[in-house]
Amino acid sequence: MSEVKKIKKGLDIKLIGKADKVLEKADRSETFAIKPTDFPGLTPKLKVKVDAEVKAGSALFFDKYRPEINFTSPVSGKVVAVNRGERRKILEVIIQADNELQYEEFKQANPADLSRDEVKEQLLQSGLWAFLRQRPYDVIANPADAPKAIHISAFDSAPLAADFDYLVEGEAEAFQMGLDALTKLTDGKVHLNINAQKTQSKVFTEAKNVVINKFAGVHPAGNVGVQIHKLDPINKGDIVWVIRPQEILFIGRLFQKGIYDVSRKIALTGSEVKNPSYYNTILGASVRNILKAQLKDDDKIRVISGNVLTGTQIPEDGFLGFYDSQITVIPEGDNYEFLGWALPGLQKFSMSKTFFSWLTPNKEYRLDANLHGEHRAFVMTGEYDKVLPMDVLPQQLIKSIMVEDIDQMEQLGIYEVAPEDLALCEFVCTSKINVQDLVRQGIDLMIKEMS
Amino acid sequence: MKALRKFLDKKKPLFQKGGKFAKLQSSFEAFETFLYVPNTTSHTGTHIKDAIDLKRTMSVVVLALIPALLFGIYNTGYQHFLSLGQSAEFMDICIYGLIKILPIIVVSYVVGLGIEFAFAQMRGHQVNEGFLVSGMLIPLIMPVGAPLWMVAVSTAFAVVIGKEVFGGTGMNIWNPALVARAFFFFAYPSKMSGDVVWIAEKADSFSGATPLAHAATLVDATGEAATSIYTQHLSNAWDMFVGFIPGSIGETSTIAILIGAVILIASGIGSWKIMASVFVGGYTMGAIFNLVGANAYMELIPAWQHLIMGGFAFGAVFMATDPVSAAQTARGKIIYGFLIGFLAVLIRVMNAGFPEAMMLAILLMNTFAPLIDHYVVQGNIKRRLKRVKVNA
Numbered sequence: 001m002s003e004v005k006k007i008k009k010g011l012d013i014k015l016i017g018k019a020d021k022v023l024e025k026a027d028r029s030e031t032f033a034i035k036p037t038d039f040p041g042l043t044p045k046l047k048v049k050v051d052a053e054v055k056a057g058s059a060l061f062f063d064k065y066r067p068e069i070n071f072t073s074p075v076s077g078k079v080v081a082v083n084r085g086e087r088r089k090i091l092e093v094i095i096q097a098d099n100e101l102q103y104e105e106f107k108q109a110n111p112a113d114l115s116r117d118e119v120k121e122q123l124l125q126s127g128l129w130a131f132l133r134q135r136p137y138d139v140i141a142n143p144a145d146a147p148k149a150i151h152i153s154a155f156d157s158a159p160l161a162a163d164f165d166y167l168v169e170g171e172a173e174a175f176q177m178g179l180d181a182l183t184k185l186t187d188g189k190v191h192l193n194i195n196a197q198k199t200q201s202k203v204f205t206e207a208k209n210v211v212i213n214k215f216a217g218v219h220p221a222g223n224v225g226v227q228i229h230k231l232d233p234i235n236k237g238d239i240v241w242v243i244r245p246q247e248i249l250f251i252g253r254l255f256q257k258g259i260y261d262v263s264r265k266i267a268l269t270g271s272e273v274k275n276p277s278y279y280n281t282i283l284g285a286s287v288r289n290i291l292k293a294q295l296k297d298d299d300k301i302r303v304i305s306g307n308v309l310t311g312t313q314i315p316e317d318g319f320l321g322f323y324d325s326q327i328t329v330i331p332e333g334d335n336y337e338f339l340g341w342a343l344p345g346l347q348k349f350s351m352s353k354t355f356f357s358w359l360t361p362n363k364e365y366r367l368d369a370n371l372h373g374e375h376r377a378f379v380m381t382g383e384y385d386k387v388l389p390m391d392v393l394p395q396q397l398i399k400s401i402m403v404e405d406i407d408q409m410e411q412l413g414i415y416e417v418a419p420e421d422l423a424l425c426e427f428v429c430t431s432k433i434n435v436q437d438l439v440r441q442g443i444d445l446m447i448k449e450m451s
Numbered sequence: 452m453k454a455l456r457k458f459l460d461k462k463k464p465l466f467q468k469g470g471k472f473a474k475l476q477s478s479f480e481a482f483e484t485f486l487y488v489p490n491t492t493s494h495t496g497t498h499i500k501d502a503i504d505l506k507r508t509m510s511v512v513v514l515a516l517i518p519a520l521l522f523g524i525y526n527t528g529y530q531h532f533l534s535l536g537q538s539a540e541f542m543d544i545c546i547y548g549l550i551k552i553l554p555i556i557v558v559s560y561v562v563g564l565g566i567e568f569a570f571a572q573m574r575g576h577q578v579n580e581g582f583l584v585s586g587m588l589i590p591l592i593m594p595v596g597a598p599l600w601m602v603a604v605s606t607a608f609a610v611v612i613g614k615e616v617f618g619g620t621g622m623n624i625w626n627p628a629l630v631a632r633a634f635f636f637f638a639y640p641s642k643m644s645g646d647v648v649w650i651a652e653k654a655d656s657f658s659g660a661t662p663l664a665h666a667a668t669l670v671d672a673t674g675e676a677a678t679s680i681y682t683q684h685l686s687n688a689w690d691m692f693v694g695f696i697p698g699s700i701g702e703t704s705t706i707a708i709l710i711g712a713v714i715l716i717a718s719g720i721g722s723w724k725i726m727a728s729v730f731v732g733g734y735t736m737g738a739i740f741n742l743v744g745a746n747a748y749m750e751l752i753p754a755w756q757h758l759i760m761g762g763f764a765f766g767a768v769f770m771a772t773d774p775v776s777a778a779q780t781a782r783g784k785i786i787y788g789f790l791i792g793f794l795a796v797l798i799r800v801m802n803a804g805f806p807e808a809m810m811l812a813i814l815l816m817n818t819f820a821p822l823i824d825h826y827v828v829q830g831n832i833k834r835r836l837k838r839v840k841v842n843a
Contacts, residue, residue: 013499159499235835235839236839308497308498308499309497310497311498313494313498328498330498332492333490334491336456336488336489336490337487337488338455338486339486339487339488340488341504341506341507342507342510345502348502349499349502350501350502350503351501351719352718352720353717353719354503354507354508354511354718355502355503355507357502367499369492369493369498369499370490370491370492370500371489371492371493371500372488372500372502372503372504373489373500373503373504373506374484374489374491374504374505376504376505376577376621377579377618377620377622378621379505379581379774379775380720380774381774381777381779381780382779382781382784385781391831391835393780393827393828393831395779396779396824396828411832411835411836412831412832413831413835423496423497426496426497426500427497427499427500427501428501428503429500429501430503430508431505432500432504434496435496436495436496436497437495437496
């Protein structure tokens with residue numbers, strides 16, 4: 001076994017509301033949605049019209065510039081709405097689900113016996129291709145590329161994250177089949193990065209045909225970008241693909257059963273949830289039925305698809321994000337606080353020790369979405385370095401993005417980072433700078449200029 | 452407190468666009484956000500944020516300055532009565548010090564904040580918190596005998612030329628408080644050097660020279676003369692460490708400064724890397740001088756004594772660590788700090804004209820901080836390029 005790579009720089013944010021490993025039941029959602037906004041940089045072209053009947057696995061829309069990449073319906077039913085935003089940008093394609101799900105038929109086969117092109121073809125058609133994302137840029141992988149390696153992080157270190165061990169429980173066969181499909185896609189290796197202390201599941205530890213790497217330490221240890229940086233950093237011209245364990249199950253099921261089965265366990269977490277626990281649901285489901293009986297309703301709340309650092313705010317009857325296996329509910333916190341900056345702050349969480357909450361390091365916090373301050377120019381230095389375990393100078397990189405200096409961005413390592421890797425920098429920022437937005441802007445600019 | 456909030460909510464529209472006092476929006480916001488942390492929530496990016504903001508950061512620094520300030524108040528009274536040869540009660544000493552120092556603080560804040568508010572208003576910016584610290588630093592590095600109008604002019608110069616012309620807090624290249632002191636030093640040299648200014652209303656017969664001034668006379672002294680200067684004025688290191696010596700208001704007590712350093716380092720606000728490397732740099736230069744021993748100054752003053760004389764400790768803890776004007780990279784901070792300490796002692800010993808060299812050393816290194824960072828950044832870039840070559 002390889003040595004354990006220990007991540008020392010970073011920050012574990014302890015929040016109230018970790019999900020118990022119990023599978024609660026909720027009524028199945030009636031509506032589902034696929035949101036093109038979940039895919040950065042995508043220009044969607046619709047393939048269906050409102051009122052069209054679709055099956056699970058039927059294409060809803062495709063990528064205008066790479067038409068072979070399909071985005072398919074998670075369930076069978078009727079397309080009931082296409083919601084658009086400014087300049088007719090497509091925001092959501094909503095499907096009313098049938099009671100009995102009908103599936104598109106795909107080829108059942110052991111991926112180990114298939115060629116690379118056959119595996120690719122099947123993934124593209126079924127819509128599972130969208131789960132393969134590439135680094136640099138953190139966008140959907142280009143089918144024409146042959147990646148240097150494929151990396152899978154088998155744990156999530158983000159606050160209140162779902163336990164991946166629990167998510168893949170009992171699906172060892174599908175997982176292995178998914179891995180076998182992935183090995184077909186690269187000439188390099190498939191890396192499965194596990195947590196040296198926490199990963200117990202044999203689904204991961206006994207996975208075959210992959211390289212297992214061990215990590216330990218604080219968040220962002222579970223971020224695949226950090227893991228790649230520690231194992232084999234991305235240089236200019238390199239392409240690496242990443243995918244998450246649950247999504248490998250989807251691929252496994254596709255080859256095993258020949259259907260697009262994207263049912264997944266998700267964790268319902270956060271301080272404003274009565275009984276944080278896990279639920280069985282399907283990709284793109286409305287969260288309404290799950291949240292219905294579970295919300296504490298004493299305060300104004302915020303529902304997040306994903307975790308508190310990288311997730312997207314959704315309405316209480318909104319839809320799960322494409323890549324998310326977690327819902328977090330926190331207080332909105334849109335209230336004024338009298339002399340809040342001067343109080344001792346026993347309930348306030350800070351990486352610095354300027355609030356007396358540092359006296360209780362193991363306390364779990366109920367944090368809200370308040371900014372706790374105003375936007376300012378950069379004043380403090382060295383804060384970002386404490387939470388980014390990469391040989392990248394975050395503050396300098398962000399500044400080069402602010403002035404849109406492409407050469408400097410490239411030299412300072414824009415290829416190695418995804419917005420999520422710098423999420424903690426944004427969290428700790430005294431000046432409340434929107435670091436993740438900036439990283440995404442920088443990446444968009446790179447894509448535009450380099451193509 | 453609800454009533455106050457309601458009052459603010461009621462008045463707010465008057466100060467917003469289209470309101471009667473729309474021009475005063477920045478000022479209103481400054482007061483409002485001082486009273487209440489605003490209700491803004493995150494819309495993109497992380498949904499939760501660290502509780503720290505610039506107000507908290509700056510207030511911690513001000514808190515760290517309090518021990519030095521309190522000691523400065525006491526020492527001002529103490530030195531005054533000592534020079535007169537009178538004994539005085541503790542309270543009398545404190546009250547005398549307070550009467551001398553409070554006006555300087557008030558002038559510094561009123562002038563500085565006045566200009567900050569005016570600039571914020573003119574530009575339609577928010578009022579930044581940076582001056583909360585600068586406004587406290589400026590009095591602490593002034594001689595107690597400084598005329599108030601000179602403090603006012605220096606502060607105005609520092610805020611306008613030292614900061615606002617660059618774009619305000621976060622954009623300046625020199626530490627604004629040191630700009631104020633440098634302006635004072637070069638514009639009114641008679642009020643910033645010599646023996647008269649360091650003790651308030653001292654008796655004429657009493658020498659008010661600072662240890663640094665005494666030390667500077669060592670350069671030309673030889674033999675017994677030098678030894679007598681040393682034993683008379685410079686051998687009592689304990690007084691220097693505790694702070695019962697003449698000097699700028701806040702700089703004399705190394706103990707009080709170290710308490711501030713502990714607050715800054717423990718809270719994570721001040722960079723221990725800079726502080727430590729300044730002291731190491733100063734000690735190194737002092738030790739080199741001890742080895743060379745070309746004159747009595749180099750010979751007689753042990754390296755460690757440089758660290759407690761004059762503004763060295765104050766500069767290391769509160770001035771060099773200003774994140775905006777210091778080097779920004781981790782490695783850069785160490786080089787930057789080391790050179791400050793090194794140069795401060797070098798200038799101090801080699802140039803009798805500038806006994807208080809800490810100010811000059813820090814301003815000089817402020818100027819070079821971007822260059823140091825540039826090389827550290829280039830190092831990072833080179834490592835990245837090297838990686839490609841190794842792989843290829």
